[in-house]
Amino acid sequence: MSTPTASPTLGRHRQPVPEPSPTLRQKLFRAEGRLAPYAYVAPFFLLFLAFGLFPLVYTMWISFHRFELGSDPEWTGLDNYVWLFSNPKFYNALLKTVTIGVLSTVPQLLLALGLAHLLNYRMRARTAFRVSMIMPYATSVAASTLVFAQIFGRDGGLANWLLSLVGLDGLDWRNGDLSAQIAIAVIVTWRWTGYNALIYLAGMQSISTDLYEATALDGANRWQQFLHVTLPGLRPTILFTVVVSTIGATQLFGEPLLFGGVDGGALNQYQTLGLFMYQQGWGFGSLGRAATVAWVTFLLIVVLVLINTALARWRDRDPEGARR
Amino acid sequence: MPSARPSRTTIVALATTLAGALLVTSCSTASSGGGQASAADGKTNLTVSLFGTFGYEEAGLFDEYEQLHPDVTIQYESTQGENTYWPALQTKLASGNGTADVQGIEVGRIADVVAGQAAKWTDLKETPAGSQVANYPDWKSAAATTKDGKVLGLGTDIGPMALCYRTDLLGQAGLPTDPAQLAARMGSWDDYVALGREYKAKAPAGSAWMDSAGGFYNAIISTESTIYYDADGKLVWNSNPAVQKAFDTAAAAADEDLTAKLEQFEDPAWDKGFGGGAFATIACPAWMVGYIKGKAGEAGSGKWGITSLPGGAGGNWGGAYLGIPKASKNTEAAAELVKWLTDPEQQAKVFEVGGNFPSNTGAFDLVAGTKDAYFQDAPIGKLFSDAAQAAPTQTLGPEDAVVKSSLVQALLSVETNGVSPADAWQAATKDLDNQIG
Numbered sequence: 001m002s003t004p005t006a007s008p009t010l011g012r013h014r015q016p017v018p019e020p021s022p023t024l025r026q027k028l029f030r031a032e033g034r035l036a037p038y039a040y041v042a043p044f045f046l047l048f049l050a051f052g053l054f055p056l057v058y059t060m061w062i063s064f065h066r067f068e069l070g071s072d073p074e075w076t077g078l079d080n081y082v083w084l085f086s087n088p089k090f091y092n093a094l095l096k097t098v099t100i101g102v103l104s105t106v107p108q109l110l111l112a113l114g115l116a117h118l119l120n121y122r123m124r125a126r127t128a129f130r131v132s133m134i135m136p137y138a139t140s141v142a143a144s145t146l147v148f149a150q151i152f153g154r155d156g157g158l159a160n161w162l163l164s165l166v167g168l169d170g171l172d173w174r175n176g177d178l179s180a181q182i183a184i185a186v187i188v189t190w191r192w193t194g195y196n197a198l199i200y201l202a203g204m205q206s207i208s209t210d211l212y213e214a215t216a217l218d219g220a221n222r223w224q225q226f227l228h229v230t231l232p233g234l235r236p237t238i239l240f241t242v243v244v245s246t247i248g249a250t251q252l253f254g255e256p257l258l259f260g261g262v263d264g265g266a267l268n269q270y271q272t273l274g275l276f277m278y279q280q281g282w283g284f285g286s287l288g289r290a291a292t293v294a295w296v297t298f299l300l301i302v303v304l305v306l307i308n309t310a311l312a313r314w315r316d317r318d319p320e321g322a323r324r
Numbered sequence: 325m326p327s328a329r330p331s332r333t334t335i336v337a338l339a340t341t342l343a344g345a346l347l348v349t350s351c352s353t354a355s356s357g358g359g360q361a362s363a364a365d366g367k368t369n370l371t372v373s374l375f376g377t378f379g380y381e382e383a384g385l386f387d388e389y390e391q392l393h394p395d396v397t398i399q400y401e402s403t404q405g406e407n408t409y410w411p412a413l414q415t416k417l418a419s420g421n422g423t424a425d426v427q428g429i430e431v432g433r434i435a436d437v438v439a440g441q442a443a444k445w446t447d448l449k450e451t452p453a454g455s456q457v458a459n460y461p462d463w464k465s466a467a468a469t470t471k472d473g474k475v476l477g478l479g480t481d482i483g484p485m486a487l488c489y490r491t492d493l494l495g496q497a498g499l500p501t502d503p504a505q506l507a508a509r510m511g512s513w514d515d516y517v518a519l520g521r522e523y524k525a526k527a528p529a530g531s532a533w534m535d536s537a538g539g540f541y542n543a544i545i546s547t548e549s550t551i552y553y554d555a556d557g558k559l560v561w562n563s564n565p566a567v568q569k570a571f572d573t574a575a576a577a578a579d580e581d582l583t584a585k586l587e588q589f590e591d592p593a594w595d596k597g598f599g600g601g602a603f604a605t606i607a608c609p610a611w612m613v614g615y616i617k618g619k620a621g622e623a624g625s626g627k628w629g630i631t632s633l634p635g636g637a638g639g640n641w642g643g644a645y646l647g648i649p650k651a652s653k654n655t656e657a658a659a660e661l662v663k664w665l666t667d668p669e670q671q672a673k674v675f676e677v678g679g680n681f682p683s684n685t686g687a688f689d690l691v692a693g694t695k696d697a698y699f700q701d702a703p704i705g706k707l708f709s710d711a712a713q714a715a716p717t718q719t720l721g722p723e724d725a726v727v728k729s730s731l732v733q734a735l736l737s738v739e740t741n742g743v744s745p746a747d748a749w750q751a752a753t754k755d756l757d758n759q760i761g
Contacts, residue, residue, distance in 0.1 A: 068440075069411060069414045069415075070414045070417065070418065070436065070440060070441055070444075071440055083758075087758055088754075088758075089755070089758065149592050150592055153592050153593050153596070154591075154593045155530075155593045155596060155597070155600065155602060156593075156596070156600075172585070172740060174591065175585070175587075175736075175740035175741065177741075260587075260590055260591075261587075261590040262407075263729070263733050266587075266733055266734075266736035266737035266739075266740055266741055266743075267737050267741055267743070281411075282407065282408075282411045283407070283729075284726055284759060285411075285414075
């Protein structure tokens with residue numbers, strides 16, 4: 001640099017008159033300063049454009065067409081959407097997605113919270129317990145679902161054997177309505193509880209121990225500590241897991257597919273939106289209709305996430321929050 | 325830190341080139357690809373892409389062909405599930421890229437191919453494989469022939485129907501266990517159901533007469549010529565008395581608790597039932613013989629018997645074709661291979677190894693003497709040949725699979741969810757109106 005006085009950055013801000021005529025090198029240098037950040041983030045956005053945004057827009061374009069697998073798309077405007085919203089199967093799939101979602105998400109998050117709380121105590125072989133939490137998550141959906149399909153088998157399945165121990169009749173799990181949904185919810189819960197527990201555990205460890213000591217001095221027992229220190233401290237973490245689980249539940253696909261096929265049962269009793277979309281696209285070859293289901297599911301997820309965030313904001317503004 | 329500045333510039337440069345490179349590679353992979361026309365050493369490299377088990381690899385036919393034709397190498401791959409194989413093939417056909425030289429086509433898809441994809445498949449009549457067309461039962465080649473006479477697929481196997489049954493279970497219920505005596509008791513489907521009532525009265529606990537209402541329905545419908553479409557290609561499933569009657573017969577059997585309520589190919593308990601004895605009889609196309617052996621295992625050997633359908637009716641359920649996509653760059657060589665694979669000798673070998681029954685009539689004689697020790701030395705070669713020759717020419721249509729799956733699903737709801745047969749039929753009608761109406 002030619003100016004021996006102040007550093008160029010300082011000079012730019014403090015001196016009202018710019019330097020007489022910057023050399024080419026200086027120009028390049030400044031341009032780099034402005035453009036470098038964009039170059040850094042470019043790879044992500046280029047990939048997102050190619051594999052995120054483009055498919056999204058293209059799916060929307062397809063959803064306005066009658067597009068059978070193996071033939072050319074033919075513009076039909078909103079026909080697919082009219083078909084979808086007047087189709088009882090769609091509402092059935094929507095309902096089943098919600099019920100299986102609730103059946104799996106609620107127990108899963110409650111269990112995860114309890115497990116994380118226990119794992120947060122000092123105990124022997126703590127790391128081993130923590131590692132074992134993540135094992136179900138590391139198991140493939142296909143493997144775990146096939147095992148659970150055996151467990152919930154009608155003839156000689158483990159679940160029916162357990163029922164027989166307490167003197168109950170065996171169930172035809174996969175053909176019943178609620179029983180099939182419960183079976184699928186169990187698979188989902190089994191896979192995701194540990195994952196959520198570890199996220200909660202990480203959140204708990206960022207809560208200052210001072211708070212626990214202070215409440216202990218005030219005479220709070222462990223349950224009260226959990227209620228008044230752990231839970232409020234975990235609020236952002238809980239919001240995160242609720243959002244992620246909600247998205248996961250809306251997209252539920254692999255478990256019901258492997259559990260009982262693309263129809264989701266004789267009465268479609270466990271046909272989720274994901275299965276419904278797959279059945280349209282790859283079972284019946286109607287890519288246009290499948291794209292429509294995909295888009296409606298996407299919009300549904302966006303709405304659900306917005307509701308979640310709005311609820312969280314509303315809770316934060318709650319006077320109860322200010323009281324603590 | 326001034327010293328960091330030059331390196332920052334380098335990183336920016338790196339990042340931009342990397343991003344650029346990503347773009348370039350993503351474009352180039354999209355545009356290239358495709359099939360390699362020939363291997364580097366001057367040999368012709370043929371790619372064969374199939375689904376499930378066609379039996380060629382298992383019978384060592386690809387190796388044999390390579391020995392017969394030293395200038396040809398064969399690259400073979402198979403996708404287990406046809407329902408994932410077909411959509412993937414469709415996207416490749418649409419892009420004109422990545423298809424193999426020889427592709428398998430399931431019989432349920434052949435109507436689709438003939439009706440809408442004639443432009444994407446080679447007319448085999450114009451190739452060395454054309455001479456094979458005359459060697460099939462009419463209905464087998466007719467299904468792969470377009471209105472203007474192009475032949476888009478050559479038959480590999482067919483699914484002539486028989487009835488498989490557990491001799492031990494039938495014996496325990498006091499029913500005939502000998503194939504001929506059992507066949508003599510069944511002049512019609514109604515007789516078969518009546519035998520089921522007899523079986524139910526004396527059967528071992530936890531054992532039903534047949535596996536599923538859906539399977540029963542498929543067996544009855546496999547003996548009909550007009551099913552879901554009429555000769556003009558109009559959907560008639562809803563007005564075809566044959567469909568209604570088959571549905572009602574199967575639904576009544578379900579209502580009477582003659583079925584084990586096990587969904588075919590989906591319910592793990594169905595697989596178990598072959599060995600465990602959850603059902604005593606099952607309508608079995610030729611390709612299911614291998615399936616039964618696999619599921620019932622060694623322990624089931626000698627327990628199973630096999631006889632013809634009630635009344636000696638002929639039927640067909642399933643089967644496949646081989647086709648050559650237009651995108652293939654080795655059409656001639658691929659056609660030679662297809663011709664050879666569909667020759668009687670090769671089809672007979674596949675039957676010996678895997679149970680896939682030949683579709684080439686010339687092979688019927690070759691397998692006529694085949695007996696199966698697993699099925700108490702039953703003459704399965706003759707049994708299936710007779711069933712194949714008695715099978716009617718079926719009119720196929722593009723939505724066959726959709727209608728069939730809907731009706732089978734409705735029958736499952738009768739079995740397992742207590743839906744009345746009439747309501748189930750109504751529900752299927754509504755679904756199908758929504759889907760294809």
